[in-house]
Amino acid sequence: MIEINNIKYNIKGEKPSIGYEIIHVRGIYNAKEVLENFKSSVITILKNINLNDEDTRWEKLLPAGIVDKIKQLDDDNFKYDELLDYLDSTINNYQEIKEWEWYSSLEVENGFDIIVKGDFNAGQFISFIHCQNVPLANIRIVNADKNEYYELKTFKDYTTYKTLK
Template sequence: MTEQGNIQYNTKGEKPLKGYQIVRVRNIAQSKEVLDNFKNAVLTILKNKTLSDEDPKWEQLLPQGIVNKIKQLDDNDKKYDEFLYSVNSSIDDYQRLRDWEWYSSIEVEKGFDIIVKGKFNSWKFINFIHCQNVPLDNIRIIDADKQEFYELKTIKDYTSYKILN
Protein backbone atom coordinates (compact mmCIF):
# COMPACT_ATOMS: atom_id res chain seq x y z
CA MET A 1 0.00 0.00 0.00
CA THR A 2 1.19 3.55 -0.66
CA GLU A 3 1.90 6.01 2.12
CA GLN A 4 -1.31 7.86 1.23
CA GLY A 5 -3.21 4.58 1.58
CA ASN A 6 -1.56 3.90 4.93
CA ILE A 7 -2.66 7.32 6.21
CA GLN A 8 -6.25 6.76 5.13
CA TYR A 9 -6.75 3.05 5.85
CA ASN A 10 -4.23 1.82 8.44
CA THR A 11 -6.06 3.14 11.52
CA LYS A 12 -5.75 0.25 13.97
CA GLY A 13 -2.15 0.83 15.05
CA GLU A 14 -0.65 -1.67 12.61
CA LYS A 15 3.11 -2.05 13.09
CA PRO A 16 5.93 -3.13 10.79
CA LEU A 17 8.18 -5.91 12.05
CA LYS A 18 11.08 -3.56 12.79
CA GLY A 19 12.52 -0.15 12.04
CA TYR A 20 9.69 1.98 13.36
CA GLN A 21 8.91 4.69 15.86
CA ILE A 22 5.70 5.69 17.58
CA VAL A 23 4.62 9.30 17.98
CA ARG A 24 2.45 9.09 21.11
CA VAL A 25 0.13 11.98 22.01
CA ARG A 26 -1.92 11.78 25.21
CA ASN A 27 -4.09 13.87 27.53
CA ILE A 28 -5.62 16.20 24.95
CA ALA A 29 -9.35 16.77 24.63
CA GLN A 30 -9.28 17.59 20.91
CA SER A 31 -7.20 14.56 19.88
CA LYS A 32 -9.31 13.52 16.86
CA GLU A 33 -9.10 17.04 15.40
CA VAL A 34 -5.32 17.21 15.96
CA LEU A 35 -4.77 13.80 14.35
CA ASP A 36 -7.07 14.61 11.41
CA ASN A 37 -5.31 17.93 10.82
CA PHE A 38 -1.90 16.23 10.89
CA LYS A 39 -3.07 13.45 8.55
CA ASN A 40 -4.50 15.99 6.13
CA ALA A 41 -1.30 18.06 6.26
CA VAL A 42 0.86 15.04 5.39
CA LEU A 43 -1.56 13.99 2.63
CA THR A 44 -1.49 17.51 1.21
CA ILE A 45 2.30 17.59 1.19
CA LEU A 46 2.47 14.18 -0.50
CA LYS A 47 -0.04 15.26 -3.18
CA ASN A 48 1.83 18.52 -3.89
CA LYS A 49 5.45 17.36 -4.04
CA THR A 50 6.30 19.65 -6.94
CA LEU A 51 4.94 22.81 -5.29
CA SER A 52 7.74 25.01 -3.95
CA ASP A 53 7.91 25.40 -0.17
CA GLU A 54 7.78 29.19 -0.78
CA ASP A 55 4.51 29.06 -2.73
CA PRO A 56 1.75 31.01 -0.94
CA LYS A 57 -0.77 28.32 -2.02
CA TRP A 58 0.35 26.19 0.94
CA GLU A 59 -1.63 28.41 3.28
CA GLN A 60 -4.82 27.54 1.37
CA LEU A 61 -3.99 23.86 0.82
CA LEU A 62 -3.02 22.89 4.37
CA PRO A 63 -5.65 22.41 7.10
CA GLN A 64 -6.74 25.77 8.45
CA GLY A 65 -6.64 24.32 11.96
CA ILE A 66 -2.84 24.32 11.55
CA VAL A 67 -2.27 27.38 9.36
CA ASN A 68 -4.40 29.72 11.49
CA LYS A 69 -2.59 28.68 14.66
CA ILE A 70 0.89 29.07 13.17
CA LYS A 71 -0.06 32.59 12.05
CA GLN A 72 -0.83 33.48 15.69
CA LEU A 73 2.72 32.69 16.80
CA ASP A 74 5.17 35.56 17.04
CA ASP A 75 8.97 35.66 16.86
CA ASN A 76 9.34 35.31 20.64
CA ASP A 77 7.20 32.18 20.65
CA LYS A 78 9.45 30.65 17.99
CA LYS A 79 12.62 31.90 19.70
CA TYR A 80 11.92 30.12 23.00
CA ASP A 81 10.02 27.12 21.65
CA GLU A 82 12.38 25.52 19.14
CA PHE A 83 9.69 23.13 17.91
CA LEU A 84 7.74 25.95 16.22
CA TYR A 85 8.29 26.90 12.59
CA SER A 86 6.58 28.89 9.87
CA VAL A 87 4.41 27.04 7.36
CA ASN A 88 7.06 27.46 4.62
CA SER A 89 9.89 26.22 6.82
CA SER A 90 7.85 23.16 7.82
CA ILE A 91 7.04 22.37 4.18
CA ASP A 92 10.72 22.70 3.25
CA ASP A 93 11.66 20.23 6.00
CA TYR A 94 8.97 17.75 4.91
CA GLN A 95 10.16 17.92 1.32
CA ARG A 96 13.90 17.70 2.00
CA LEU A 97 14.64 16.07 5.35
CA ARG A 98 12.03 13.42 5.92
CA ASP A 99 13.50 10.05 6.98
CA TRP A 100 10.16 8.49 7.86
CA GLU A 101 7.04 7.18 6.21
CA TRP A 102 3.55 7.03 7.73
CA TYR A 103 2.64 3.41 8.46
CA SER A 104 -0.51 3.63 10.62
CA SER A 105 -2.31 5.44 13.38
CA ILE A 106 -4.73 4.64 16.16
CA GLU A 107 -7.04 6.83 18.18
CA VAL A 108 -7.34 6.26 21.92
CA GLU A 109 -9.23 8.16 24.58
CA LYS A 110 -7.79 11.70 24.69
CA GLY A 111 -4.92 10.79 22.40
CA PHE A 112 -3.48 8.88 19.48
CA ASP A 113 -0.41 7.04 18.22
CA ILE A 114 1.17 7.45 14.82
CA ILE A 115 3.43 4.61 13.75
CA VAL A 116 6.14 5.59 11.27
CA LYS A 117 8.73 3.50 9.45
CA GLY A 118 12.13 5.06 9.95
CA LYS A 119 13.09 7.90 12.27
CA PHE A 120 10.49 10.61 12.90
CA ASN A 121 13.09 13.41 13.45
CA SER A 122 10.77 14.99 16.01
CA TRP A 123 12.66 18.26 16.24
CA LYS A 124 11.63 19.00 12.65
CA PHE A 125 8.24 17.37 12.25
CA ILE A 126 6.36 17.83 15.50
CA ASN A 127 5.40 21.43 14.58
CA PHE A 128 2.07 20.52 12.91
CA ILE A 129 0.99 18.64 16.06
CA HIS A 130 2.50 20.95 18.69
CA CYS A 131 1.11 24.15 17.12
CA GLN A 132 -2.42 22.84 17.76
CA ASN A 133 -2.16 23.62 21.49
CA VAL A 134 -0.55 20.27 22.31
CA PRO A 135 1.98 20.66 25.13
CA LEU A 136 5.33 18.98 24.56
CA ASP A 137 4.84 17.11 27.86
CA ASN A 138 1.97 15.25 26.16
CA ILE A 139 4.09 14.03 23.25
CA ARG A 140 6.57 11.15 23.33
CA ILE A 141 8.59 9.51 20.59
CA ILE A 142 9.16 5.81 21.15
CA ASP A 143 11.86 3.94 19.24
CA ALA A 144 10.43 0.43 19.04
CA ASP A 145 13.70 -1.28 18.13
CA LYS A 146 15.69 0.26 21.00
CA GLN A 147 12.73 0.39 23.42
CA GLU A 148 13.66 4.02 24.17
CA PHE A 149 11.30 6.86 24.99
CA TYR A 150 12.24 10.38 23.92
CA GLU A 151 10.78 13.40 25.68
CA LEU A 152 10.59 16.71 23.89
CA LYS A 153 12.08 19.68 25.73
CA THR A 154 12.47 23.32 24.80
CA ILE A 155 13.43 26.57 26.52
CA LYS A 156 9.77 27.48 27.05
CA ASP A 157 6.78 25.58 25.65
CA TYR A 158 4.40 28.20 24.23
CA THR A 159 1.40 26.25 25.60
CA SER A 160 2.50 27.18 29.12
CA TYR A 161 1.51 30.81 28.53
CA LYS A 162 -0.64 30.96 25.37
CA ILE A 163 -3.56 29.09 23.83
CA LEU A 164 -4.09 29.58 20.10
CA ASN A 165 -7.59 29.97 18.63
Protein backbone atom coordinates (compact mmCIF):
# COMPACT_ATOMS: atom_id res chain seq x y z
CA MET A 1 0.00 0.00 0.00
CA ILE A 2 1.41 3.37 -1.05
CA GLU A 3 0.38 5.23 2.11
CA ILE A 4 2.13 2.72 4.39
CA ASN A 5 5.30 3.02 2.32
CA ASN A 6 5.08 6.82 2.53
CA ILE A 7 4.83 6.61 6.32
CA LYS A 8 7.82 4.30 6.57
CA TYR A 9 10.14 5.73 3.92
CA ASN A 10 9.23 9.36 3.13
CA ILE A 11 10.96 10.89 6.13
CA LYS A 12 12.69 13.93 4.62
CA GLY A 13 9.70 16.25 4.40
CA GLU A 14 8.93 15.43 0.78
CA LYS A 15 6.06 17.53 -0.59
CA PRO A 16 3.60 17.02 -3.43
CA SER A 17 3.42 19.87 -5.92
CA ILE A 18 -0.11 20.97 -4.87
CA GLY A 19 -2.97 20.02 -2.59
CA TYR A 20 -1.23 19.43 0.72
CA GLU A 21 -1.16 20.50 4.33
CA ILE A 22 1.61 20.41 6.90
CA ILE A 23 1.05 19.57 10.54
CA HIS A 24 3.78 21.43 12.47
CA VAL A 25 4.44 20.13 15.98
CA ARG A 26 7.09 22.06 17.90
CA GLY A 27 8.43 22.56 21.40
CA ILE A 28 8.06 19.03 22.77
CA TYR A 29 10.82 17.02 24.42
CA ASN A 30 9.58 13.60 23.25
CA ALA A 31 8.89 14.47 19.61
CA LYS A 32 10.38 11.28 18.16
CA GLU A 33 8.18 9.11 20.41
CA VAL A 34 5.04 11.12 19.61
CA LEU A 35 5.70 10.89 15.87
CA GLU A 36 6.47 7.16 16.01
CA ASN A 37 3.29 6.49 18.00
CA PHE A 38 1.23 8.44 15.48
CA LYS A 39 2.90 6.71 12.52
CA SER A 40 2.34 3.32 14.11
CA SER A 41 -1.31 4.17 14.76
CA VAL A 42 -1.97 5.17 11.16
CA ILE A 43 -0.23 2.04 9.85
CA THR A 44 -2.20 -0.14 12.27
CA ILE A 45 -5.51 1.39 11.20
CA LEU A 46 -4.63 1.00 7.52
CA LYS A 47 -3.70 -2.65 8.03
CA ASN A 48 -6.93 -3.32 9.97
CA ILE A 49 -9.30 -1.05 8.05
CA ASN A 50 -12.14 -3.57 8.18
CA LEU A 51 -11.89 -4.22 11.92
CA ASN A 52 -14.87 -2.71 13.72
CA ASP A 53 -13.95 0.49 15.58
CA GLU A 54 -15.44 -0.90 18.81
CA ASP A 55 -13.45 -4.15 18.69
CA THR A 56 -11.41 -4.59 21.88
CA ARG A 57 -8.41 -5.78 19.85
CA TRP A 58 -7.62 -2.15 18.98
CA GLU A 59 -6.27 -1.67 22.50
CA LYS A 60 -3.62 -4.32 21.84
CA LEU A 61 -2.94 -3.33 18.22
CA LEU A 62 -2.39 0.40 18.73
CA PRO A 63 0.69 1.79 20.51
CA ALA A 64 0.54 1.67 24.30
CA GLY A 65 1.81 5.28 24.29
CA ILE A 66 -1.58 6.32 22.92
CA VAL A 67 -3.96 3.72 24.37
CA ASP A 68 -2.67 4.07 27.94
CA LYS A 69 -2.98 7.85 27.84
CA ILE A 70 -6.50 7.87 26.42
CA LYS A 71 -7.55 5.48 29.18
CA GLN A 72 -6.44 8.10 31.76
CA LEU A 73 -8.88 10.67 30.42
CA ASP A 74 -12.34 11.09 31.88
CA ASP A 75 -15.60 12.50 30.54
CA ASP A 76 -14.76 16.02 31.72
CA ASN A 77 -11.49 15.96 29.79
CA PHE A 78 -13.37 15.01 26.61
CA LYS A 79 -16.12 17.53 27.36
CA TYR A 80 -13.86 20.56 27.76
CA ASP A 81 -11.12 19.60 25.30
CA GLU A 82 -13.06 18.98 22.11
CA LEU A 83 -9.91 17.94 20.24
CA LEU A 84 -9.56 14.83 22.37
CA ASP A 85 -11.55 11.82 21.30
CA TYR A 86 -12.24 8.31 22.47
CA LEU A 87 -10.21 5.56 20.82
CA ASP A 88 -13.16 4.07 18.92
CA SER A 89 -14.30 7.49 17.68
CA THR A 90 -10.90 8.34 16.21
CA ILE A 91 -10.69 4.93 14.54
CA ASN A 92 -14.21 5.29 13.17
CA ASN A 93 -13.42 8.77 11.84
CA TYR A 94 -10.35 7.39 10.11
CA GLN A 95 -12.34 4.59 8.54
CA GLU A 96 -15.30 6.76 7.49
CA ILE A 97 -14.37 10.41 6.89
CA LYS A 98 -10.63 10.65 6.28
CA GLU A 99 -9.93 13.28 3.62
CA TRP A 100 -6.14 13.08 3.67
CA GLU A 101 -3.32 10.71 2.80
CA TRP A 102 0.06 10.57 4.54
CA TYR A 103 2.75 11.85 2.19
CA SER A 104 5.87 12.32 4.35
CA SER A 105 7.27 13.40 7.67
CA LEU A 106 10.30 15.27 8.92
CA GLU A 107 11.88 15.22 12.35
CA VAL A 108 13.26 18.53 13.60
CA GLU A 109 14.73 19.53 16.94
CA ASN A 110 11.97 19.24 19.56
CA GLY A 111 9.31 18.64 16.93
CA PHE A 112 8.26 17.23 13.60
CA ASP A 113 6.23 17.91 10.48
CA ILE A 114 3.74 15.62 8.82
CA ILE A 115 2.90 16.40 5.21
CA VAL A 116 -0.47 15.11 3.99
CA LYS A 117 -2.18 15.24 0.62
CA GLY A 118 -5.66 16.69 1.02
CA ASP A 119 -7.22 18.25 4.11
CA PHE A 120 -6.06 16.88 7.45
CA ASN A 121 -9.46 17.12 9.25
CA ALA A 122 -7.64 18.10 12.44
CA GLY A 123 -10.76 17.95 14.60
CA GLN A 124 -11.05 14.23 13.98
CA PHE A 125 -7.42 13.14 13.86
CA ILE A 126 -5.33 15.39 16.10
CA SER A 127 -6.35 13.39 19.17
CA PHE A 128 -3.66 10.72 18.62
CA ILE A 129 -1.00 13.47 18.75
CA HIS A 130 -2.64 15.71 21.35
CA CYS A 131 -3.32 12.87 23.84
CA GLN A 132 0.45 12.35 24.14
CA ASN A 133 0.76 15.49 26.30
CA VAL A 134 1.23 17.77 23.29
CA PRO A 135 -0.36 21.17 23.99
CA LEU A 136 -2.55 22.52 21.22
CA ALA A 137 -0.44 25.70 21.25
CA ASN A 138 2.44 23.55 19.94
CA ILE A 139 0.47 22.30 16.92
CA ARG A 140 -0.23 24.31 13.80
CA ILE A 141 -1.74 23.26 10.49
CA VAL A 142 -0.53 24.94 7.30
CA ASN A 143 -2.50 24.84 4.07
CA ALA A 144 0.34 25.10 1.56
CA ASP A 145 -1.83 26.07 -1.42
CA LYS A 146 -3.48 28.97 0.38
CA ASN A 147 -0.46 29.76 2.56
CA GLU A 148 -2.81 29.85 5.57
CA TYR A 149 -2.00 28.80 9.13
CA TYR A 150 -4.61 27.24 11.39
CA GLU A 151 -4.14 27.22 15.13
CA LEU A 152 -5.99 24.63 17.16
CA LYS A 153 -8.12 25.83 20.04
CA THR A 154 -10.54 24.26 22.44
CA PHE A 155 -12.55 25.34 25.45
CA LYS A 156 -9.86 24.04 27.82
CA ASP A 157 -6.70 22.23 26.70
CA TYR A 158 -6.24 19.31 29.11
CA THR A 159 -2.44 19.80 29.03
CA THR A 160 -2.89 23.01 31.03
CA TYR A 161 -3.98 21.05 34.10
CA LYS A 162 -3.03 17.40 33.58
CA THR A 163 -0.08 15.30 32.43
CA LEU A 164 -0.78 11.76 31.28
CA LYS A 165 1.71 9.01 32.11
